[in-house]
Amino acid sequence: MAASDSLASRAGTAGQLSRGDVPVMRRASLREQVRAAVEELIVFGKLAPGEHLAEESLAELLGVSRQPVREALQSLSVAGFVDLRAGRGAFVHEPTAREAREVFHVRALLESDSCRLAAQNVDDDGVRRLEAIYAEGHEASQNHDDPRRLIELNRTFHRAITEIGGNRVSLALLADLERRAGWYLATIITNRAPSSWAEHRAILDAVAAHDADLAGELMLNHIDHSRDLLEFTGQ
Amino acid sequence: MAASDSLASRAGTAGQLSRGDVPVMRRASLREQVRAAVEELIVFGKLAPGEHLAEESLAELLGVSRQPVREALQSLSVAGFVDLRAGRGAFVHEPTAREAREVFHVRALLESDSCRLAAQNVDDDGVRRLEAIYAEGHEASQNHDDPRRLIELNRTFHRAITEIGGNRVSLALLADLERRAGWYLATIITNRAPSSWAEHRAILDAVAAHDADLAGELMLNHIDHSRDLLEFTGQ
DNA sequence: GTCATCCATACTGCATACAGTATGGAGCTG
DNA sequence: CAGCTCCATACTGTATGCAGTATGGATGAC
Numbered sequence: 001m002a003a004s005d006s007l008a009s010r011a012g013t014a015g016q017l018s019r020g021d022v023p024v025m026r027r028a029s030l031r032e033q034v035r036a037a038v039e040e041l042i043v044f045g046k047l048a049p050g051e052h053l054a055e056e057s058l059a060e061l062l063g064v065s066r067q068p069v070r071e072a073l074q075s076l077s078v079a080g081f082v083d084l085r086a087g088r089g090a091f092v093h094e095p096t097a098r099e100a101r102e103v104f105h106v107r108a109l110l111e112s113d114s115c116r117l118a119a120q121n122v123d124d125d126g127v128r129r130l131e132a133i134y135a136e137g138h139e140a141s142q143n144h145d146d147p148r149r150l151i152e153l154n155r156t157f158h159r160a161i162t163e164i165g166g167n168r169v170s171l172a173l174l175a176d177l178e179r180r181a182g183w184y185l186a187t188i189i190t191n192r193a194p195s196s197w198a199e200h201r202a203i204l205d206a207v208a209a210h211d212a213d214l215a216g217e218l219m220l221n222h223i224d225h226s227r228d229l230l231e232f233t234g235q
Numbered sequence: 236m237a238a239s240d241s242l243a244s245r246a247g248t249a250g251q252l253s254r255g256d257v258p259v260m261r262r263a264s265l266r267e268q269v270r271a272a273v274e275e276l277i278v279f280g281k282l283a284p285g286e287h288l289a290e291e292s293l294a295e296l297l298g299v300s301r302q303p304v305r306e307a308l309q310s311l312s313v314a315g316f317v318d319l320r321a322g323r324g325a326f327v328h329e330p331t332a333r334e335a336r337e338v339f340h341v342r343a344l345l346e347s348d349s350c351r352l353a354a355q356n357v358d359d360d361g362v363r364r365l366e367a368i369y370a371e372g373h374e375a376s377q378n379h380d381d382p383r384r385l386i387e388l389n390r391t392f393h394r395a396i397t398e399i400g401g402n403r404v405s406l407a408l409l410a411d412l413e414r415r416a417g418w419y420l421a422t423i424i425t426n427r428a429p430s431s432w433a434e435h436r437a438i439l440d441a442v443a444a445h446d447a448d449l450a451g452e453l454m455l456n457h458i459d460h461s462r463d464l465l466e467f468t469g470q
Numbered sequence: 471g472t473c474a475t476c477c478a479t480a481c482t483g484c485a486t487a488c489a490g491t492a493t494g495g496a497g498c499t500g
Numbered sequence: 501c502a503g504c505t506c507c508a509t510a511c512t513g514t515a516t517g518c519a520g521t522a523t524g525g526a527t528g529a530c
Contacts, residue, residue, distance in 0.1 A: 102403060102404040110344065264484095266484095
């Protein structure tokens, strides 16, 4: 069926996230796969804001039972992608301009701080890692690769910075915030990408130079630019 | 049964949170009640870090089926109170000193920012609201009321500041972070309370005076003091 | 024609049932 | 006696079943 095909393809994408080249790839739980699948459907506009996500239909679509769907929807609710109305079920969240501003504001706070920490903590391995991601992202952005890949690379760079910063609580919060921001930006990322990676270059240099203040400030401006772009598009 | 009694009493506590005096109090869903109950059991040490939370036993203890328990545990996992090991189930999270530092660090970032925003946005109503909370908290702290109440009042003050600040995304993140911080502090809150409310007084004054920089800095120091206390206790 | 009421429908929320798997210890082997 | 294998056990993950309820439209009253 097209149904199980759909879920299978999403699962592949989800697998990339936890890629650790473990000998036996532990299949993710159905609720994780469903979560990833539904999130992607939302981010790429297959499910419109306000749309009612009936558990039964989603379960049928993905070829699983209602149970994992239900749990996935609750998880997506915490992450801000769907709203759970008591007794009514799940609806695709309808982002407002205000909310987008707030997400970017918080993200700027946390990432700027993480970037400052990264500049203090980074070692040669970390710099090499950032260089590698930058090279890949810079190229992809100039080739105007597909949005999905650009989003993934962008996220990888930001996550690497935060990981080097070393605050795992921040890392966990930013994982969700970045996905939400990615949703808001999904439609415009292609145009944004080149200038974005130019800014990534400057951030990388500041981190490599252990200049904490500059690194933090650059990250702040970087995320502000994303937000500004969002405003322009009349989102 | 003692089982349902237990859940019922927890549900009463949870009800306080959403107290809005609506004509017909909509009973919270079982998973919400279970979540609140289990979180309280963890925060007040009835369930020790590392303990295995078998769905069946919890369900029996609370007089409900496994389903709402399962969903509550997943929710608690996101909030950092339990860890879900694949195939093994839920275990009470074991906080480390490092993690506590990280939580307080992020909390300080977000609350300091919110406090700055509050000082910019506050109106007379807001000031009156803070004054009322302060009066109640100041008194309770001097009377050495029970920890549960002190935690609740402390949380109310901080949440009020964040609400006045107006960033709802921050508000949602801080709700979880404050509960986690409350867990870490639960054992020492009684001693901490008096000096804490002295600092609340200063924060309130800065907010009322619309002094954004001062308000932000005071909140930063305030949360740092909580963290320092945590370090002292050898947590 | 407008409004209230009633009811059929569809879906959620919770409970139960079933299958698969991680684990710890008994028993066996070297 | 040490270490490995195998199996009984317990628990998770998923599926299904059932009762309660929110909703929207049809019907009737004014």
